[in-house]
Amino acid sequence: MRIRVAGPQMGREYGIDPEQRAQSTGNLANFDPFSLGGLSDMRYVIPNFVVDHAVVDLPIPLCPWRSIAHSFNGFFFESFMDECAAAAGRDPLEFRRSHCTDQTRMLAVLDRVAEMSRWNEPAPEGVVRGLAVVESYGSYVAQVVEARADNEGIQVERVHAAIDCGRAINPGQVEAQIQGAVIDALGAAMRQKVTIRDGRAEQSNFHDYPLLRIGEAPAVAVSIVEIGSPLGGVGEPGIPPLAPALANALFAATQQRIRHLPLADYV
Known part of the structure; x- marks a missing residue:
């Protein structure tokens, strides 16, 4: 599973430098938790899983909504997990449980x-x-x-x-x-x-x-x-x-x- 997020780095609006954060946490470059939350900390066991961020700046000033990036990333990811379950012909609950080892x-x-x-x-x-x-x-x-x-x-x-x-x-x-x-x-x-x-x-x-x-x-x-x-x-x-x-x-x-x-x- 490969996921690419396209959008601004929300953390910069609040003085968080993604490059410095990446160096301090050992994460990949451009890691911005305000933009990638819900994907970078995803808990399913998926052996081949990559997330990257195509940074697209917007002229509109943005502020976090309640739960910040977990809201929209949760929507995208859990919708797609359901789509995967349907494609596999499996019950949505059983499909998720099968990817929750430990x-x-x-x-x-x-x-x-x-x-x-x-x-x-x-x-x-x-x-x-x-x-x-x-x-x-x-x-x-x-x-x-x-x-x-x-x-x-x-x-x-x-x-x-x-x-x-x-x-x-x-x-x-x-x-x-x-x-x-x-x-x-x-x-x-x-x-x-x-x-x-x-x-x-x-x-x-x-x-x-x-x-x-x-x-x-x-x-x-x-x-x-x-x-x-x-x-x-x-x-x-x-x-x-x-x-x-x-x-x-x-x-x-x-x-x-x-x-x-x-x-x-x-x-």
Whole structure:
């Protein structure tokens, strides 16, 4: 598997010199964690795996979104893992598990979310399911999205999320952060975008940058997996798996691969 990222070095916006960081960490030249997170720290066991970065500077100033590069790289990578599973004629869960040799934490959250969502049982009539798992900020999060897709659009009914963040010092806070991250990520995946015309953003407020509304919010079930892992973050790791899990669910319904976001561009 060879992955090439094309885009700016986000770290430079914050005074991080990728060359100096590469020398200090032993990573390859141009290694910028703000741009390659989710790929450079990918946990699947893939014997032939290369990531490089074609640096493309943009005239538009950029700022990190919640979970930074893990958000978009998680979307690309987990969508592609699902595509690989389909090409191999294998179940998406089983395919991922087969590439997690000795990855105890990945397997633990995958198994928990499969149990939560009853993955091995048929989905309710009219419901499609999609799966994704991403490690970020020291925590592992697997999610299963259950959605309905018809002529009236897309309705996400439920999201199952399993997180291994080490010891959950405040379980209620962990649950709240994952629930908030799911809502945050779902709104962005469904329709939020900023377009640039004549050097300025066309969107100005919530009337043309619509947030997810209460009636559109799914039920979010959160399960904390504690297997003695080191402490990790909980504020950002809930974001990356949502968009690919949703896109993978929609593929199950339409056989169409979602290659860019937001979904409003498709429907």
